[in-house]
Amino acid sequence: MASDKKGVGLSFLDSLADEPPPPSPPPPPCIEVLSSQVSSSVKCTLEPVNISDELTLLKGRVSTKEVFGLPNSDLVPGVYEGGLKLWEGSLDLVKALCSDAENGNISFTGKRVLELGCGHGIPGIFTCHEGAAVIHFQDFNAEVLRFLTIPNVNANLSKKLQPAAANEANHDTGVEVRFFAGDWSQIHELLPCVNDNEKDLNSSGQSPTSGYDIILMAETIYSISAHQNLYGLIKKCVSRPHGVVYMAAKKHYFGVGGGTRQFMSMVEKDGFMAACLVAEVADGSSNVREVWKLSIK
Numbered sequence: 001m002a003s004d005k006k007g008v009g010l011s012f013l014d015s016l017a018d019e020p021p022p023p024s025p026p027p028p029p030c031i032e033v034l035s036s037q038v039s040s041s042v043k044c045t046l047e048p049v050n051i052s053d054e055l056t057l058l059k060g061r062v063s064t065k066e067v068f069g070l071p072n073s074d075l076v077p078g079v080y081e082g083g084l085k086l087w088e089g090s091l092d093l094v095k096a097l098c099s100d101a102e103n104g105n106i107s108f109t110g111k112r113v114l115e116l117g118c119g120h121g122i123p124g125i126f127t128c129h130e131g132a133a134v135i136h137f138q139d140f141n142a143e144v145l146r147f148l149t150i151p152n153v154n155a156n157l158s159k160k161l162q163p164a165a166a167n168e169a170n171h172d173t174g175v176e177v178r179f180f181a182g183d184w185s186q187i188h189e190l191l192p193c194v195n196d197n198e199k200d201l202n203s204s205g206q207s208p209t210s211g212y213d214i215i216l217m218a219e220t221i222y223s224i225s226a227h228q229n230l231y232g233l234i235k236k237c238v239s240r241p242h243g244v245v246y247m248a249a250k251k252h253y254f255g256v257g258g259g260t261r262q263f264m265s266m267v268e269k270d271g272f273m274a275a276c277l278v279a280e281v282a283d284g285s286s287n288v289r290e291v292w293k294l295s296i297k
């Protein structure tokens with residue numbers, strides 16, 4: 001699953017399957033992390049990530065041990081959800097976005113984008129690079145935002161976001177980049193562009209400015225127990241009627257049971273969104289990976 005080192009695969013998730021998971025602690029409180037709260041107390045080294053022949057982005061690398069006191073490659077459900085690694089799905093997602101944009105299937109210009117479970121935030125950074133007006137990054141862990149996502153945004157987008165602070169509306173460019181930490185069951189209380197209430201799901205009389213035009217997520221559906229909360233959040237956040245969701249994930253996460261099959265089956269049963277497979281990646285380096293696009297029926 002993690003791709004910082006090729007071949008690391010699903011090892012740390014597999015190890016979780018050997019014993020029943022301990023009950024998760026209560027989730028951390030939802031907070032907005034300001035870009036000024038970036039942390040430099042841990043060494044962050046920058047590495048290039050090749051997106052295409054024309055575009056190379058930068059990603060930081062920090063030690064999980066130094067940030068969380070956990071061994072590298074570890075994931076502790078409900079405590080640290082793996083955001084310090086760059087997972088393969090993130091890059092699958094960016095490639096799918098590139099190709100959909102090239103084919104005229106999507107434009108990012110002026111759009112409101114939410115990246116859920118962002119970790120490094122490379123897909124959200126890409127949409128900002130391509131002209132999105134609002135990019136909100138969400139991660140379970142505030143530490144991931146402080147130690148990694150904000151440094152990545154600064155490394156890739158500083159020219160675009162200057163001279164205003166990255167978390168404030170930039171009066172020159174109109175770009176708004178903000179960061180939110182918290183659990184999918186609660187974060188809607190904090191996210192600025194959430195639809196007013198669940199009732200709106202069956203009505204069309206909502207404000208045209210509410211909701212996100214594009215929701216992105218990569219490698220967020222490995223745990224079946226989180227599917228309902230994540231999908232519920234998407235429904236609360238997606239702009240109606242034209243908002244879309246791009247989701248990159250593995251077909252199956254061995255050992256933990258999640259995957260695109262289970263998630264899509266839930267989406268299909270619910271009936272609110274239609275799903276379309278936009279990319280399939282079977283490169284032999286890991287389980288088959290997919291990118292799906294969801295739109296409102």
Ligand SMILES: C[S@@+](CC[C@H](N)C(=O)[O-])C[C@H]1O[C@@H](n2cnc3c(N)ncnc32)[C@H](O)[C@@H]1O
Pocket residue numbers: 081082083084085086087088089090116117118119120121138139140141144182183184185217218219220226
């Ligand atoms: C495996 S990481 C993927 C990170 C990044 N998207 C990537 O592909 O490189 C899973 C991400 O999902 C988020 N996540 C997992 N469970 C969550 C939960 N219950 N509530 C909020 N976020 C959660 C975490 O923020 C974590 O960064």
